[in-house]
Amino acid sequence: MADVADDVQQALSAMGEPTRFRIITLLAERPYAVGEVAEALGALQPQTTKHLQALEAAGVVTVHRLGRRRVAQLDRGVLGGVAAHLAALAEASPDDIALADYGRAVDRDEALVAAGNAGRTLRFERELPAERRAVWSAWTDPAKAAQWWAPRHFDVTTFELEPKAGAQIRVVLREGDGAEHESRGRVESARVGRLVFTLAPLDPAGRPLFSARHVVTMTGRGSTRLSLSIEVTDVQPGAAAAVAGLEPGWSQLLDALTDFLAE
Structure with missing residues (x-):
């Protein structure tokens, strides 16, 4: 249980930064190329890459290296685990x-x-x-x-x-x-x-x-x-x-x- 809580805390910490939260919201629609994410945010690609790396390290996002292309995708399983953990906390005792x-x-x-x-x-x-x-x-x-x-x-x-x-x-x-x-x-x-x-x-x-x-x-x-x-x-x-x-x-x-x- 401690490992699960640590994983959830790590994911929430990464997602809590405003720009990263916008990235999560964007990727909830579909996978996006890194350049598309930067364009949607109105940010420089190096800054966007750093945010994606933080999300990937927390297990929330997977960045697929497809030749010269990099496509970011949400890890729905990790988000589901976060959601289940928070739902359990929300149950009234x-x-x-x-x-x-x-x-x-x-x-x-x-x-x-x-x-x-x-x-x-x-x-x-x-x-x-x-x-x-x-x-x-x-x-x-x-x-x-x-x-x-x-x-x-x-x-x-x-x-x-x-x-x-x-x-x-x-x-x-x-x-x-x-x-x-x-x-x-x-x-x-x-x-x-x-x-x-x-x-x-x-x-x-x-x-x-x-x-x-x-x-x-x-x-x-x-x-x-x-x-x-x-x-x-x-x-x-x-x-x-x-x-x-x-x-x-x-x-x-x-x-x-x-x-x-x-x-």
């Missing part, structure tokens, strides 16, 4: 799509926060490939929870949770650039199969951006049916990005939980 969706959600929630109408209840369902006690442990054992309790491109640096009423919860997530995001809350009730807690992100001053009450239930034998509801209230100004991130963030967390249990 899942992260591109998620970021675009998140941007639209932030715009929506900024308007809702401004109108004082940003509260909501989110609901998630998952069928998990583990029995109920294993799922319970994945939620309540800090060492295990820290392995899945982070969206993509984040890491858990701190995870504090004790499954008993009144216990404090503290979660710190770190982005790739080193920025950290802290959330705090408290356990309301905890028994195997049902966990109720509050957890909300903090602003730079350490104040909750909103109130978020989480109710997790785990039912079934063999595999486990997990239900999560999150009731969001008391949304503060400036909380739109955090509120908008709840739905995609928890979707990613539950996907990570599913993968963790499957392993």
Whole structure:
């Protein structure tokens, strides 16, 4: 793959010069004699020859020596390879799509926060490939929870949770650039199969951006049916990005939980 990328970069570098790009456009019609290329460009033949040599060295153009004539022709295969490489780069990744969706959600929630109408209840369902006690442990054992309790491109640096009423919860997530995001809350009730807690992100001053009450239930034998509801209230100004991130963030967390249990 590195060799392909190097070839593409070399071709693009040669083609990027304005006069050479005009030559590429001209040769896209048909092969031209070098003198014809110079005439079409309004340039001297020695200058045109140098440009063609650069394109030939990059593999974009082939110059055929036909006796005393020299005829330049595009290498369509090389151009096809460049086009395929660029087309692959142009394909949206899942992260591109998620970021675009998140941007639209932030715009929506900024308007809702401004109108004082940003509260909501989110609901998630998952069928998990583990029995109920294993799922319970994945939620309540800090060492295990820290392995899945982070969206993509984040890491858990701190995870504090004790499954008993009144216990404090503290979660710190770190982005790739080193920025950290802290959330705090408290356990309301905890028994195997049902966990109720509050957890909300903090602003730079350490104040909750909103109130978020989480109710997790785990039912079934063999595999486990997990239900999560999150009731969001008391949304503060400036909380739109955090509120908008709840739905995609928890979707990613539950996907990570599913993968963790499957392993």
